[in-house]
Structures are given as C-alpha cells and as structure tokens.
Amino acid sequence: MSVSENALAAVVVGQPMLAVGIAGEETKEPVFVHLKTIDMRRMIEWKELIAPAAPSKPRNRDKSKEEQGETHYDDRLLCSLEKYHEPLWEDLAGKPGWKIIVHHDPQQLGALQSRGSISPEHKDEDGVLSFDISFCFHHAYSDGKGGYIFHGDLQRALNNTARPPELQNHILHLATPPLLPPAMDTLIPFTLSWTFILHTIWIEVLKPLLPKRLFRLEPSEADTPWTGAPIDASNPKTHIRTLFKLDNEAQLRGLLTQCRSHGASLTGLLHALIARSLARQVKDRSFRSTTPIALAQYADANIAGSTFTPGKTIHCLVTGLSPLHDLDAIRRLQGNREEGDMRVGDDAAVWAFAQEMTARLRAKTASLPRDDILALSGLIGDWHEFIRSRFGKARDSTWELSNLGSLNAVDAGKSDPKNVFETKAGPNVEEEGRWFIDRAIFTQGTGVGSAICINVAGVAEHGIYVTISWQDGNVDVDLVEKLVDDLQAWITELVEV
CATH class of the missing domain: 3.30.559.30 (Nonribosomal peptide synthetase, condensation domain)
Structure with missing residues (x-):
C-alpha cells in the first residue's frame, strides 16, 4: 500500500489543483483553500473485484471464453463505479474533492505483497498483474483531459517509487499554499x-x-x-x-x-x-x-x-x-x-x-x-x-x-519496450518490472x-x-x-x- 501512497503523494505535490479544498461551496462565492495536511489513506479506496474464470462453454458463439470473461469483469467494474456518481462530495473544506478507487483481485494483490508467484489462473499469458485505478473528481478540480494528465503523472510516480519528503506516516504535509493556475x-x-x-x-x-x-x-x-x-x-x-x-x-x-x-x-x-x-x-x-x-x-x-x-x-x-x-x-x-x-x-x-x-x-x-x-x-x-x-x-x-481521444504512449508508460510491470517471484521484482497503462x-x-x-x-x-x-x-x-x-x-x- 505504501507504493500507492508514495506515488499519489508525489502527484499531489506536482499538481496544485489537487492540494486544495473548497470552502463555502453552498454559498455564492466558494473559494479554494490551502490544506496544510492531507491524509492519503482517505484519498485511496481499495475495492475487491475478483476476475471471473472463463466459462467452460461460451454463451455467445461470436466470443471466446476469455472475451466473455473480460466482458463479465467489465460489467462488474462499471456497476461498481456507478455509485461514485451519486453522492455529494463531503467535507470539502477539510479534504480535497477527489479520490482514487483501486479495483483489484485480492488473490493477485496478495501474491504481489508476499512477492510470491501468481498462479496461472490469475494472470494472463504475459504474466502482467493488473489493477483498475479510477480517478474520481469534483468538476471544480478537473475536466476529462485533466484525468489523462493525472493518470500519466501517476504512472510515472509509480515507476519512480521514491517517497516524497512531505509524506510522513500517511500524512502529506503542505506547509506552503500551492500556486494555483488562473481561473x-x-x-x-x-x-x-x-x-x-x-x-x-x-x-x-x-x-x-x-x-x-x-x-x-x-x-x-x-x-x-x-x-x-x-x-x-x-x-x-x-x-x-x-x-x-x-x-x-x-x-x-x-x-x-x-x-x-x-x-x-x-x-x-x-x-x-x-x-x-x-x-x-x-x-x-x-x-x-x-x-x-x-x-x-x-x-x-x-x-x-x-x-x-x-x-x-x-x-x-x-x-x-x-x-x-x-x-x-x-x-x-x-x-x-x-x-x-x-x-x-x-x-x-x-x-x-x-x-x-x-x-x-x-x-x-x-x-x-x-x-x-x-x-x-x-x-x-x-x-x-x-x-x-x-x-x-x-x-x-x-x-x-x-x-477524450487517446492517452499518448509516453503518458501510458509504453514508449519504452521494456516498460512493463511483470509479476515475478523473488526480491528483484520491482527492479525488473514497471507499470504501464493499457x-x-x-x-x-x-x-x-x-x-x-x-x-x-x-x-x-x-x-x-x-x-x-x-x-x-x-x-x-x-x-x-x-x-x-x-x-x-x-x-x-x-x-x-
């Protein structure tokens, strides 16, 4: 979990709009406010979504078993995301109006945390471990293109692995008010x-x-x-x-x-x-x-x-x-x-x-x-x-x-043919593999x-x-x-x- 917190904190440090709250949202004159601290544990939500095994007999003759399994997973993912469009953002004066949702297969995640191997039924033929990371945001912070910028920054931060000095014990300390772009x-x-x-x-x-x-x-x-x-x-x-x-x-x-x-x-x-x-x-x-x-x-x-x-x-x-x-x-x-x-x-x-x-x-x-x-x-x-x-x-x-068009190869982490995150056993897995967006x-x-x-x-x-x-x-x-x-x-x- 520390890897994700480190990466997300690095993105916040580099993006001023992510480091502020909103005061007086219900008034005629809401304003962005400086947040001196952000608890990164409140900005990441982990949700289990087990990738289903491919059916023994495809229901749709036009689709393979693997394709039907992917379709079923995608349907469950979208159903999970539906609820994030419904509630209002709370405590905007005390925390930013955005968060990330990490949908993951707990069996894959457990293998990653233990540095163990991934069993064949829980990885694809390339041995790539995958997560679905969703950037959810109040529209005052970003637009759709900003979502691409966020994911590109997060991909680079995940591959950097360094912990920002401003992050201490899950808390991101922002002593200086960020310099926001003009309205x-x-x-x-x-x-x-x-x-x-x-x-x-x-x-x-x-x-x-x-x-x-x-x-x-x-x-x-x-x-x-x-x-x-x-x-x-x-x-x-x-x-x-x-x-x-x-x-x-x-x-x-x-x-x-x-x-x-x-x-x-x-x-x-x-x-x-x-x-x-x-x-x-x-x-x-x-x-x-x-x-x-x-x-x-x-x-x-x-x-x-x-x-x-x-x-x-x-x-x-x-x-x-x-x-x-x-x-x-x-x-x-x-x-x-x-x-x-x-x-x-x-x-x-x-x-x-x-x-x-x-x-x-x-x-x-x-x-x-x-x-x-x-x-x-x-x-x-x-x-x-x-x-x-x-x-x-x-x-x-x-x-x-x-x-939104397409996220370019550089921001997706695919410009280098070696830029892949492979799940391998042993202590050097992080050195041998990299994150990318597919x-x-x-x-x-x-x-x-x-x-x-x-x-x-x-x-x-x-x-x-x-x-x-x-x-x-x-x-x-x-x-x-x-x-x-x-x-x-x-x-x-x-x-x-």
Whole structure:
C-alpha cells in the first residue's frame, strides 16, 4: 500500500489543483483553500473485484471464453463505479474533492505483497498483474483531459517509487499554499462580438419573457428536441454500460481511414450513428447534441506564466457545441428501408450527418475563444439558484458525446519496450518490472446534463473503450439497450469492411 501512497503523494505535490479544498461551496462565492495536511489513506479506496474464470462453454458463439470473461469483469467494474456518481462530495473544506478507487483481485494483490508467484489462473499469458485505478473528481478540480494528465503523472510516480519528503506516516504535509493556475475567465482570452451578445440576450433573456402564444413563439412538439424525462433532482442513481470497445488497433485505424475518406472524424461518425439509432426509436422529434471541447490550447501564455502548461497542468477548462438537429435531418437518417435492413456502410445520410457534425466542430474550434457562451458566465450571480431553477424542466440536449481521444504512449508508460510491470517471484521484482497503462475507461454522471452521455477514451496502440451513462428513470432502458445493440452491430460492420 505504501507504493500507492508514495506515488499519489508525489502527484499531489506536482499538481496544485489537487492540494486544495473548497470552502463555502453552498454559498455564492466558494473559494479554494490551502490544506496544510492531507491524509492519503482517505484519498485511496481499495475495492475487491475478483476476475471471473472463463466459462467452460461460451454463451455467445461470436466470443471466446476469455472475451466473455473480460466482458463479465467489465460489467462488474462499471456497476461498481456507478455509485461514485451519486453522492455529494463531503467535507470539502477539510479534504480535497477527489479520490482514487483501486479495483483489484485480492488473490493477485496478495501474491504481489508476499512477492510470491501468481498462479496461472490469475494472470494472463504475459504474466502482467493488473489493477483498475479510477480517478474520481469534483468538476471544480478537473475536466476529462485533466484525468489523462493525472493518470500519466501517476504512472510515472509509480515507476519512480521514491517517497516524497512531505509524506510522513500517511500524512502529506503542505506547509506552503500551492500556486494555483488562473481561473478560466482569466486564463482564456474570450472576446465577444455585439452580434453574439445581442443574440444571446434575445434567446436567454427577452424571448422567454414574451407571451409565446400571442407572438406565435411556442414551438410544436416536433420542433422541440426530445431530451427524455424532465430533470429529477431527487434521484441521483446513475446507470453505466459498455457501449462498445475496439481493442484491435488495426480495426480502429481502418475505421478512422473510412472516416477520413468521407471527410468526417470519428466523433462526427459516432454522432451520426447515435442519431440514426434514436431516430428509429423516437418518432417525429428533433434532437440536440452536445460535444464538450477542451479550452486548454487557447490559454494565454502571458497570463498563465509558470502556473499553467497545456497538457501538463490539471485544470477545468471546457466549453461545448450544442447544435439542433431538425426533423428533416432526423428523417433522412430514418430512411425508407425495412426494419431488418440496418447496414450503414453505404448509407449516404449517415456520412452526410457525420460530415456536417465534423464541419461544425471544426468551425467552432477555429472560432474559439471568440463568441463563446462561457464568456458570459460571470453574469450569473448565484450558480446554485441557476441550477435549481432547472429542476423539473427539460434537459438541454438529447445526448452528449465526450471524446477524450487517446492517452499518448509516453503518458501510458509504453514508449519504452521494456516498460512493463511483470509479476515475478523473488526480491528483484520491482527492479525488473514497471507499470504501464493499457486501457482507459471514461464515465460521467447525468444529473442535469443530457438525457444520455456517451464517453470515449483510449490508449495509444490499445484501441478505444466507449461507455454510455444515463440517470435512472430519465430514459427507457429498452431504448438504451437498443442503442447499444445498434452501435455494436454498426461498428462491427464498419470495421469488418
């Protein structure tokens, strides 16, 4: 356990955002506060998750026994992670609003601690001992890209093995207040045009005040995006499932090649496939999608100074694009084919939708940091009231697609072919083996956001893993299961071309 505490403490020492608490979170003016000490035992939670033995007879003929065993393990892992999206963070003034969860097979861990050998049924053919380490965080501390930074730092710290001098008897002593990076509205040089300001005032302030029926401003149901059930603040239960995974790097490269040949990105294609599936289940309704966009690359270097380096410093810097997909666009995705014909490879409407979303995302990123709604966020005087005012009302969008891209080989610890952590008997096991990251899984809650969240993460040369999450009671489970079945079938079709 000391190895994990030493490594985590080293990450905290190097990342100022991880070394603070939050005072007055329930007030209009919460602030980060210096924590002079952090008990590292409170920042790590160990959870047993025994890897199941492969079934003697696969239930699914298309999957091997090993693949079905992995699927069962992943399902249990995601079910375990669901509960971490539900509770509020407690004692934020006394401890940071983040923690790591280490899911482990106790039989493997026992062998590691005793420096004994791992029995064949509890290690893979390469003899690699594995843990699933999850970084859970309050959004004030980090965004998804910050999660990648954290895991890269942790991988390096685990391989370094040195104990920071600030760590004594499980307690990390931080005598000097950390130098935090500037807030987003200071760090990102937002600019606004008068056209954008006036349009936003009309949409957000004036239009809602007008009598909709008198001025014929009330949209029909078909023109109102479908977003599931209204926001329910009383039920935080979250569901998470695997949408699909592509751990065959050659297949992933082939899929990316198809996207490029159609002038689309993988994000654009996934938007199109999600819309196609939902269009066949939710009839005669428009949709709205949301795509988070990282802002770190737009940081003003003169303002950041030494306190912020894009790709190196954990921060929460994210905006988004939320276009409306009108009924005509959705009907084109439905097509006139019979229900049984679900092939997508030659569906021009799918690729047209993917191209349009790709173009919209590229236009948005090219325009930043100009005319972004976050530039006006300072006008909201009470964020708690702003969020509470949405309870019981429709959500902003139908689905959110958050694509973190892939963790690079250096941060994954895979740039050196010798950089592996092998479980070997004997006293020199730590000298002979190293830690590396071979997959990334990204999940998030859906409290007041979109009806459905699709989350994409991956590791260079190890493919991608895509999850789907939704709030209990917000959407019909059958709809989600059909969406999962559709995307798994369509992705399989595309990669087998």
